Amino acid sequence: MLTAVRRVSHFMHVFGPVPSRRLGKSLGVNNIPPKHCSYSCVYCQIGRTDKLTVSRRKFFDPLAIFKEVEKKIEKVGKVDYISFVPDGEPTLDINLGVEIDMLKSFGKVAVITNASLLFREDVRCDLSKADLVSLKVDAVEENTWRKINRPHSSLDIEKILDGMLKFAEDYDGILLTETMLIDGYTTLENIEKVAEFLGILKPHKAYLAIPTRPPAENVKGVSLDFILKAKRIFDIYVETELLIELESNEFTINSKEDVLSIASVHPLRREILEKYLKKLDLRIEDFANELEEIEFNGMKYYRTKKL
Numbered sequence: 001m002l003t004a005v006r007r008v009s010h011f012m013h014v015f016g017p018v019p020s021r022r023l024g025k026s027l028g029v030n031n032i033p034p035k036h037c038s039y040s041c042v043y044c045q046i047g048r049t050d051k052l053t054v055s056r057r058k059f060f061d062p063l064a065i066f067k068e069v070e071k072k073i074e075k076v077g078k079v080d081y082i083s084f085v086p087d088g089e090p091t092l093d094i095n096l097g098v099e100i101d102m103l104k105s106f107g108k109v110a111v112i113t114n115a116s117l118l119f120r121e122d123v124r125c126d127l128s129k130a131d132l133v134s135l136k137v138d139a140v141e142e143n144t145w146r147k148i149n150r151p152h153s154s155l156d157i158e159k160i161l162d163g164m165l166k167f168a169e170d171y172d173g174i175l176l177t178e179t180m181l182i183d184g185y186t187t188l189e190n191i192e193k194v195a196e197f198l199g200i201l202k203p204h205k206a207y208l209a210i211p212t213r214p215p216a217e218n219v220k221g222v223s224l225d226f227i228l229k230a231k232r233i234f235d236i237y238v239e240t241e242l243l244i245e246l247e248s249n250e251f252t253i254n255s256k257e258d259v260l261s262i263a264s265v266h267p268l269r270r271e272i273l274e275k276y277l278k279k280l281d282l283r284i285e286d287f288a289n290e291l292e293e294i295e296f297n298g299m300k301y302y303r304t305k306k307l
Helices: 062-076 096-103 121-127 142-149 157-170 188-201 224-237 256-263 270-279
Strands: 014-020 024-029 081-084 109-113 132-136 174-180 205-209 240-243 291-296 299-304
Touching (some): 014 062, 014 256, 024 062, 062 096, 081 096, 096 109, 096 121, 121 157, 157 188, 174 188, 188 224, 224 240, 256 270, 256 299, 270 299
Parallel strands (some): 024 081, 081 109, 109 132, 132 174, 174 205, 205 240
Antiparallel strands (some): 014 024
């Protein structure tokens, strides 16, 4: 197992492209340093939140992000979406709206958000600029929400849900939702309540998911029988798709920097990582100071160590 040493490589704003069921060929944008977030979800693939916050502020220069995206697009060509999928909650970045406007010159922009700050008008305004927005809706009642998402103490689930509805009412882009199903946390009663809420929210599509990469805590997804029951409930209210398969191995990895940037937000299975390292004439041992090994569901994964 790789030793736990703090990562020394510089922060990278762009990763991928990576394959996505929701977004096709997606070029990831990392506008938040690890791990600033308003939630500390038990299933988070990036690990526990050590900087729990709801304060919006500037993290990076928008021009620096723009230039990194520009450089990557010149190298990889057209992508389906330029997607904000960072090391924390993207709406904590007070420059998010500016960055979306800048990056739309390269194509369509998506934002994957936990939706916790949608009670704020400025956040709804920023997100309205994106072509696609995906909202996390793991629970709509307080006890389950607090157990799964472990939110900042100042957050109020009712205000968040109301903010989602206000956003959906005015948003003219593609609206998606994702609901994570966690064994011992999610019940069919919870699912019924979430489904009823989504029936009011009216997203273009709702996704039901289970953890497929190493989670922050020792949790696992629900059984296939539960998943199918949950989908039947969701189907009554909204078009639903399942996200329960292992990730594809069609990444764009042409350098050591590509490995680190993707693994920072998307832990890589050992066999996938080794496939690309072989092409680069590298070994996993060459990343001893930069990658950490995690085991999940009997498989080994590697993710970039936090700064």
